[in-house]
Amino acid sequence: MKLYHCAKSRSVRVMWLLEELGLEYEVVKMSFDPDSLQSADYLAINPFGKVPVLVDGATTMSESVAIVQYILNRYGDGRLEPDRNGPEYGKFLQWLHFGESTMMGPVAQMASHMMFFPEELRNPAILEQGRKTWSHYLSILDKELADKDYLCGNEFSAADIVVAYGLFIVKVFRLAPDGGHANVEAYYQRLSSRPAFQKAAAD
Numbered sequence: 001m002k003l004y005h006c007a008k009s010r011s012v013r014v015m016w017l018l019e020e021l022g023l024e025y026e027v028v029k030m031s032f033d034p035d036s037l038q039s040a041d042y043l044a045i046n047p048f049g050k051v052p053v054l055v056d057g058a059t060t061m062s063e064s065v066a067i068v069q070y071i072l073n074r075y076g077d078g079r080l081e082p083d084r085n086g087p088e089y090g091k092f093l094q095w096l097h098f099g100e101s102t103m104m105g106p107v108a109q110m111a112s113h114m115m116f117f118p119e120e121l122r123n124p125a126i127l128e129q130g131r132k133t134w135s136h137y138l139s140i141l142d143k144e145l146a147d148k149d150y151l152c153g154n155e156f157s158a159a160d161i162v163v164a165y166g167l168f169i170v171k172v173f174r175l176a177p178d179g180g181h182a183n184v185e186a187y188y189q190r191l192s193s194r195p196a197f198q199k200a201a202a203d
């Protein structure tokens with residue numbers, strides 16, 4: 001497998017999973033510079049000009065959570081997900097997709113209006129709205145984590161990888177103030193101390 005990766009991007013999720021599963025892969029380091037992601041060569045691989053991309057034989061994919069599901073399905077041997085016929089599986093899929101579809105909405109708002117957009121397009125009201133939504137999501141996560149260490153069946157799973165990436169990015173870029181969600185904080189400390197995370201999150 002070949003993983004196209006930019007430091008701190010959503011490809012961290014994929015690398016973290018590959019590391020946890022002990023799978024062999026090659027990393028192609030990209031950068032956010034348009035010469036990299038917008039080059040003709042890269043656009044031929046991913047017309048969206050984004051990372052991650054995973055190439056596995058004839059398969060090329062460019063949605064991080066779909067890639068996570070693909071890797072689990074092909075190479076996971078049941079690891080890092082609950083039994084697909086058991087009671088936890090629906091919940092697992094829900095958190096797995098929450099981590100991108102819902103959770104990254106306010107992250108994108110905060111990041112755009114704090115650092116990605118040119119000054120003249122940044123809107124403090126939208127930044128504030130993003131922070132409010134983020135804080136609301138964290139309170140729900142905090143309740144969910146009140147009596148367990150991980151989101152599904154109290155076992156570490158790929159859903160934690162996807163969700164923890166959002167927490168990571170908000171911390172690294174200081175998009176929202178820390179604090180106020182003790183269970184989420186303890187959860188993040190638990191996850192970010194894993195060697196596979198540390199390898200994937202390094203530059």
Ligand SMILES: N[C@@H](CCC(=O)N[C@@H](CS)C(=O)NCC(=O)O)C(=O)O
Pocket residue numbers: 008009010011032037049050051052062063064065100
């Ligand atoms: N929904 C996609 C989003 C991919 C995405 O937005 N990637 C960002 C990095 S985290 C990117 O490559 N941005 C570069 C750009 O938009 O120019 C996924 O989960 O993989």
